[in-house]
Amino acid sequence: MKYNERIREIREDRSLTQQKVADLLHIGQRTYADYESGKTRIPVDNLMILARFYNVSMDYITGASNLKRQYPKE
Numbered sequence: 844m845k846y847n848e849r850i851r852e853i854r855e856d857r858s859l860t861q862q863k864v865a866d867l868l869h870i871g872q873r874t875y876a877d878y879e880s881g882k883t884r885i886p887v888d889n890l891m892i893l894a895r896f897y898n899v900s901m902d903y904i905t906g907a908s909n910l911k912r913q914y915p916k917e
Contacts (some may be wrong), residue, residue: 846907847881853897853904854879869891895911 844852854864857861866874869890877883895914902908 844909845881846885846905847879849878849904849906850885850893853893853899857897864883867896 850858854861861875861879862872865872868875870889874883878885878889890901890904894901897904898914900908900910900914903911
């Protein structure tokens with residue numbers, strides 16, 4: 844699964860709007876929509892914010908793994 848599909852799936856599973864996630868990332872809703880559609884690549888720092896927010900590993904959120912592991916603790 845591609846990361847843009849994964850971030851959409853996780854967001855929808857948690858019943859969040861694109862606007863809510865965009866606010867978390869301090870970006871516009873249209874920019875976030877472009878991340879989900881694959882039109883724009885999401886910066887790594889934003890992927891890390893989402894992984895921490897959703898409490899999933901970077902491997903999971905990027906689609907490198909289908910194993911849903913927690914975000915690493917400090």
